[in-house]
Amino acid sequence: MVDRIEVPQLMRMAAHPLRWALLTELAAGDLRVRELTTAVGEPQNLVSYHLRLLRSAGLITMRRSSFDGRDSYYHLDLTRCGTAFAEAAVALHPGLAPAAATPAPASAAVLFLCTGNSARSPMAEGLLRHRTGGRVEVASAGSHPKPALHRNAVRVMREHYDIDLDGHPTTPLSAVAGRRFDYVITLCDKVREVQRDHGAATLAHWSLPDPAGAAATDQASYPEFRRVAAELDTRIHFLLNQLTPASMRSTDHAEHRN
Template sequence: MNPTLIAEMMAALAAEPRIRAIQALVRAGAKGVPAGDLARWCGVAPSTMSFHLTQMREAGLVESRREGRTLYYLANLVSLEALGRGVMTGFCPAAVPALDPLSTTLPGDPAMSADDRDQPLNVLFLCTGNSARSQMAEAILAREGAGRFRAFSAGSRPRDAVHPQALAVLRRAHLPVEALHPKTWDAFAAPDAPSMDFVFTVCDDAAGEPCPVWPGQPMTAHWGVPDPVAFRGTDAATAAVFNDTFRMLYNRISLFVSLPLASLDRLALQRRVEAIGAMPRDPEVSEPVEIATSA
């Protein structure tokens, strides 16, 4: 995991009530815990606990689910495990192979084969226009995958060119952009197309469209993030929206490349990639807002 993301997550945990809250949420599991109960257990005011939960939610460590009028909070186990692995890799690398508390692999279960681990895994990112989010994801994974993954992107109705702001944010991150161009997703369903191991949709529209049949039966998940191209505002505001989109994709991909693929069976891995996609969208970004401009 990238050190910047590790630092952000650790900073979000840097208070005793937050540690106690995370411990309680992990013990509670999928049923979650209301914020009021967490406040009582941790001995803080409800407003203080709401602040702590907001900080941990923004860092991707906590999720929420509403049932009626009650908001339940849950620990994001994928993020917590990735944080643990990221820290252990730096301080005690010999212990990392044994650090897999969420694995459901049992003797005889089919984990990823040795051949799969020796060859780069192909990952396809999809959105409708293939002009911003999927292009950013392709560029991010191409670098963060460090040779273990090969990244591709495509769209159901590709635009004519990559959005200039998407190219700008990638250049600011020192990522190469020369080879990026919109592509139709039909090209990746052809018999001679590379066989995909993972296919992720990064926009809600593409997730709802009938997809081609991908060769090789790849694992799929929806990693939707708000569309920065829909935003209308000043140049500075538009750049900020694209920066936020890049950050959300970067955080998810950092978690993905940190997964212990060799020790996970297919069901466990499917749950992990779906959990990454279910991470709360950045509350500071939400959906891009259309701003009316004078004629």
């Protein structure tokens, strides 16, 4: 009789201790397979096997590093996980259907980093500031900032999110080097793989390609700007759940901020 019961796929995937450990590690940010191997303390062939299972279940995705194409980053699809957990809860009992709730963000300081500070990081900065009504201190910077924001970054934010980035300056990493942040989130594989120490309480990586890429014209790259902006918005939605009093900076952390 028990054999006839269909166990939700997420439960089958998450019930394995190693797969649960991998999901837990990826919940904090995108990681490479060797980093996951070190984190869970298991051999790479075993980790790769379970990563393949999680990918086949649609819970994680893989994207080539835009800095070192021989490497790849694994990303946990939190939206898919949230839906699957909700479906599994309802399958157990309808009364377990989750109630919609929007977390109230607490005071925090977040820094987004990429190379040129002309697209991904200022878009993320604008989205987080917009989603929190300015209640979260947020900044962005680039290791090698370009002279100005990409026109498509300004256009996408204005047309799809009602956020005005026109005239927003690009900022070098050195300009924020003396400040302390609760969260530093790298959006560029190159910055993440080369610039390791940002002095943050929490360091996470979101592996996102440069939306400008190799497109010959702004018109050709615009769809990719829309896609990257949408992914940033989704990730920021889940970041808001982390900005709680329990995860805020310590007194010592606050005292050392300029």
